Amino acid sequence: MLTATYSIIAIAAEQDKARHMLGRMQQQMESAWKGLQRLDFAILDAAFNRLMHFDQFCRSRKIERYLMPTLRRFGREAELLVVELEMLGAKASGILRAAGEHLSTSFDHGMARAGEVCNSLELYCRHAFLRLDREERELLPMARRMLTVEDWFSIAAQCLSETSGAAKGRQGRSSPHSSHGNRSSANYH
Helix, strand or coil, X not given: CHHHHHHHHHHHHXXXXXXXXXXXXXXXXXXXXXXXXXXXXXXXXXXXXXHHHHHHHXXXXXXXXXXXXXXXXXXXXXXXXXXXXXXXXXXXXXXXXHHHHHHHHHHHHCHHHHHHHHHHHHHHHHHHHHHHHHHHHHHHHHHHHHCCHHHHHHHHHHHHHHHHHHHHHHHHHCCHHHHHCCCCHHHHC
16 A cells, blocks of 8 residues: 555656646746747747756656556556547647747747747647646546556556666766866855
8 A cells, every 4th residue: 555655646746846847937938928028039949948848857757657558558448548648748749849840930030930939838838737637637536546556566666666776876976086076166165
């Protein structure tokens, strides 16, 4: 039972982080759009890059890497929901890619194209929120209902293995020799 609890908490923590990140980015974009008389391409580019990082984060979440593949094996209802969520994610990613293409040509086409970029970024956010909402309202309750203790244990083992590997990677990067050799005067102030 503890493994199910650990898995659910790890997945829920990532869900909360994703929702918080997306909400914060959306608020920043909205206030940036309202405060500008003319859209600044640097602000658009920064917003696009933040959303690209967010999109990559979403695709690497435990819910996508471990929970959804496990649920796929549990019949048609689970398979359909997973497919619908994957389609929502693919659509959002496609919108974001199109926004990137619009952004790269907006320098040449000016403000008309910049408005399309803003609309695309906002549309991406709406699709991402929709997916997060459906994961929370439909996928997680389905997982709690369908998965066995063994399934949760397998997911927890994968999560712990991932956490252990990340910690070892951080330790290797922060060895005593690597942190002292490259100090600048800025580090002493």
